[in-house]
Amino acid sequence: MFRTAFTGGTRMARLGVRYQSTESPSATSALSFKKHLRQRRFGPPPAVRKPTVEDAVSNILYNTPTPMDGPPTRHILNCLVQNEPGVLSRLSGILAARGFNIESLVVANTEVPDLSRMTMVFNGRDTQIEQARRQLEDMVPVWAVLDYTTTKLVERELLLVKVSILGPEHLHEQMPTAKFDQSVDFADENIAHASSSSQKTLNPSDTLRETFSHLRALTELTRLFDGKVVDVSSDSVVVELSAKPGRIDSFIKLCKPFGILEASRTGVMAMPRAPVHDHSDLQAADDDDDDAVDLTMLPPG
Structure with a gap:
């Protein structure tokens, strides 16, 4: 029995592994023992070949991920x-x-x-x-x-917009589809009539004064955007504006509080800008051309 234990200890000593008791084994010693046994069984791990210049260039060319496409x-x-x-x-x-x-x-x-x-x-x-x-x-x-x-472009877009000058409270009555929207219940009509009669009716002079103020505000706004009023009626105006798409969007946003009845846009028309040449650069180029020697006029040799 002692011989068997001594023989096992001698074998463990030959393998170069520190012997420990089986009652409290250590994880580190077990892993090192398995690694040593694998090296004795399969031999040492093969040596890794150092990468050459060709391998490095091939890795950069073919294994580099392609760049991601940006947002639209x-x-x-x-x-x-x-x-x-x-x-x-x-x-x-x-x-x-x-x-x-x-x-x-x-x-x-x-x-x-x-x-x-x-x-x-x-x-x-x-x-x-x-x-x-x-x-x-x-x-x-x-x-x-x-x-x-x-x-570099010159972008222009044409806008025709019809804007109400009576105020946003009369916008629904001025819409082109107002005559088709007559699906109000009779009880609702009575309630609306009672509420309208209870309110104070406006004087016609006050209504005319308010309409004129809206018309003046729209005219001033159109002038600031370099547009022009092409049609004026008793309840609306038609404005014509030719500008960049972003400027068109800004003008529409400013006209929304008045009440936009209709709007029509043509779309973007673009033309590239002509390059601007400096006179000094052109003169220098002409001087260089004059100083150039025509090789065909030289004698042989």
Whole structure:
């Protein structure tokens, strides 16, 4: 019995593992013992080869994750198309198939009789926009597709808005759909009539004075936005405004307290700005051209 214990202890000593009692084994010693047995059974772990320059370059080129696409941005495409039937539906179908929601679309003739200019504004990612632009260029009636997203532009949009001058309390009566909205119950009509009769009726002169103040405020607001009043009636005015889309939105927000009856917007029309050349730079370029030597006029050798 003592021989068996001594033989086991000698074997444990040969393996280089510190012997401990089986009653309170240590986790660290057990893991080290298993690791030592595995090394004796399977041999030492293979040496890791140092990466070469080719391996490092291949890892950078092929294992680097592609950058994530940013949020959708606003894009403006200008298409020069042949003036023929069905072009608009085909171009809009290509964009609809890719999931683009067209915010603005303006199509009109150009100075050339058979050529039309189409300006489209929509939101999307850069890679998807480039694919759609190439697909639009492959169409037969399309001459060219220009991306004005990063170009300095002159953007204009025309707005025609009809605004009430009687006040927001009379807005429902002035709406075009007011005559079709007659589904009020008889009891409700009696209640409304009783409440209106209990209120103090306004003097016609007060109503006229209030209407005139609204008209003057709208005229001043239109003048500040460089617009003009194109029609005046007893209860509303029609304002014409040509400006940037953001300025159009601001004007509509300011007109809402008066009461907007109708509004019509044409959409964005864009044209790139012409570059401004400095006169000194042009003069320097001309001087450089004059100093250049024509090699064809030199003698041989």
